[in-house]
Amino acid sequence: MVLPVPETSHPPDVPVDRDVTRPAPPVRPLGLARIWRLIGDPAPGRMGYALRMAAGCTTTVLVGEIWQVPDLGVPALVTMALWQKDRVTNALAGVAVNIVVVLLLLLIYGLIQLTLDHPMELVIVIAILSFGFFFLGSASKLKPVAYLFGLITVFGLVVIDQVPVGEVITRAILYTDLFLAVPGAVMIVLGLLICPSPRRLLTDDIAARLRMACRLLRGADDRTREQATDMLRTGTTDMMKSAKMASLEKIWAARDLACLRQSASSSVAVLALADEAGRTGIPAEDAAHLLETLEKMAAIFTDGDYPAAIERPAVSPASPAASALADMLPDFATPPPEGAAPGLKEKKSGFFADDAFSNPEHVRFAVKGTAGVMLSYLAFMVLDWPGIHTCIITCFIVALPTMGEMVSKLTLRISGALVGGAIGIGSIIFVMPHLDGITGFLVLIFAVSLLAAWVKTGDERIAYAGFQIGLAFYLSDLKGFGPTSDMETARDRIIGIMLGNFITYAMFTSFWPTSARDRIGEGLRKLAETLQRQSQALTPQARAEAIASTQSTLLESERTLEYVMAEPINTRVDLPRLQETKQALDDAGRLSEDLLVNPDRTDLTDHTARLARLAG
Template identity: 30%
Template structure:
């Protein structure tokens, strides 16, 4: 990538993150001003609601916010009923709350994206258990519950209003930026001297589902997109196709037609600039007569766009995740997950009540917050929670000791909180590996330093809440590791097997127009599982899949993507009678079966290409690089 292009893309990514961080920071500062000025309690709860409700665009933010309000209303209403009828019977109250908590955690696990609503229910149920221990007055408890719901409503309202003030938060703006980025990537792949940002399969997987969602939302909220929806759809379909074709051209060792490739790259950059400005009129018509089949196909797509023809989406269905896990009522893993979280929360609650230690009420929240699908995700979130909490504690102590004594106005308080909220927002707007640390930094700082309506001066409260966070994380982590450890290793192996099965189907497909979109979707899922698996304590003697540390995961995922892209280029040079791809598909089916079920490693029996094909050597080399995924028994036997 040229320095100018690299700086442009880096600036775009940084700009998107800056705008997201700015929206989060403004929301947090406005919440601080409102809550402290009007003496509304539960500022920390409002801050964490801001972070969870804020989505990539304002439409999703409003939808998630409305869902939060409804779910919180039902959860707190149920809690009020429980307290009303069981206030004088603490054991019955506890049993009823834990029963609801158990099913909230169960549905959080089996309902996918909708599980976030039940995560809120679980948090509310476990947080409300601390109210009866704070006071013996039932009226005060009812007021606390009502104020808790009100704080969430105010936080959601402020968040939606703040996001609505930025054009960068609207779907039509984000759609245009993402499509333009794809055209820039296609242009960079046509330049042989460019260094690239990721592989095409990864880029398509990241953008595909987002672009489809953004186009739907943009057509609902923007009249221009509604009138020209098919034209915008054709523009995005062509961008996805051109990224794939340009990456296949880049992998061609012969690099035919470099002059025409440069002309196409210039055309794509012009198209990217117009798309960023949300202009549908394409650049002037191309006068390219390319010889390379891939460049010919890209030129044909450009002519179709210039002539106003509709460009269909690349063939290939991507499986949409079901609303509920298909094996929700058969697989015991989901019940075990709910039971483990319930046990960890109950142990923390018993410690909290037995010691009468009011300051460590955060111990129970930690058990719910770190409860994630898979052992790796749980440990990753636990580590981020502790790091974020300690950073917040350091910031709170620094503000309390060195800055707070010199302040006497609300403006000074907001200026003091600005750097902490800005840092937490910047981290939360980053990648998933660090985002939760930012959420914890903002939430814990508000919990430690902004929990009252007067200057904080008691370091004991800060110490107690930090102890509660650490104890809760430690107890939950131990239970998740030793009681039914839910490793992502078998799921990852199954996903990689499915990935290679899809690669085999793509190779065996007779049509030249076939595209590997399902492969890229499976690749994204497998990559996410691999990231979570690396966070698992594989070196622990109690881990059931210690052999996963030796699996060639990164190599296998990279080879699957490379095979798909090389196959795309191979098709444009292959004869109809060429048996190479079909034989390769048969062997990959056997390899996928081996990954899924074990057994003997399949022997390669692949015929040579019938004619010269520039992609054949790279395909053969990639196939030779595929290696075995050893099981525990094979590792012990020295395989």
């Protein structure tokens, strides 16, 4: 399809801002205002994803009620944790869960034979299992699934220890099977019915970036620029995953998927150029030509297709940013020719990380996680308070590798648990007494699941809060079958969640505390390398792939810096250096955009040398 070049449409001039070296804002942890904006951010596709996740959790509860699965909160949590955006990934996750459940059943069956009526052996087994799953979560590709498997296995052993001896093995096999088999079956069956194709997700994501580029060209406020930066920093990671899943469906032509992969990279480059044009300013007539073309392209991708041919918009050569953006469009969906030099390819890795058995941090992480689980188990047993067994579950859910991640997300965890717990207790008091049947109960489950899913499907920096909302609510209100009026259970389980949060935080910040500051250097060195490669890209396709890689690397460094600033004040020993690092990252973000306009920047070496110096 040939897109005509517009001749009319004259939006207002874009404000000129040529000061690309303005001071960076102060370095500070993620604030409440920013968190609130992330919670309310109507990102493209977020509502649909949340609705489908809530439907999956509600269906799991319905099936569990029919089969009378005890502690139904656990299967509901597994569904929320594993639910994916597209039908292929959902089905694969569901199949994997149903395969793994067989292995877990065999494991638990053997462990029951070993530990039955032997409390000391049970303690030893729980410790060994916890260490193993935490180690896999830190040093292998199983993260974060390893934590879920650990949660299910350890929780199953703890609960089994509380039931009558004569029914132990039967209940172990049945309940552990249902804890994972029900979510797995729901993800396969319901996911195939209500989740979109990964190809459709891919085209929607490309369209969203094109429309964001249009907003920037029209002149954007600070909020829009913030949203555009967040979208830009994600690079093509999610889009390339969608393309890979689409290839597994075997119903799409390989050529079409290759064109969509190239379109994904090109959409990031177009968004970066639109941001550059918005900062430096372009003539109104050039903006009009670009806007008309980009809007038509976005409409085509929204329909699930891609443009077969795009004419270069007529823009003034006097505007470098507009010219670079116009030059990018003719090859927007054209993949590199066969036999062309390969782009930036990530090195394939094995199941374990390269330093899995040489880096002591993995073992230390497993030891701290295991200590948290065992302290929770000790409190659970010594207090003889069965209702707080959620403290053990919480230890698997909230463990994170660095102090910065622990501290920055502690508020989200506690806030989510309090919100979910308050909703759970409030529903027991004000809603449950008025529910006469399963329909009203499921409506309540869906409504609260939707709230939790909305938060969980947002930015990674708030997703924990959404999961904690679901955790507290499910474990409070899903004790038996149907609506509950047991306030004591809700109270105990919320106390268990808060106790697990406290124990995990204490363990990870008191013993072998790992600072996020130790990871800054690696990120800065990687960023310097990606900038160098970007400057050496010769074709439009290579430049698009390179800018996507640079933006993803930049995101990693910015997140690490946020985590550093969230750590206790005594770990921030060099605030001026951190401030300089923040400035260098901001400059690198603007430089990566400008390299699309002027790849021969003479000061590139100075920028990369600065990053190398800060890396140490």
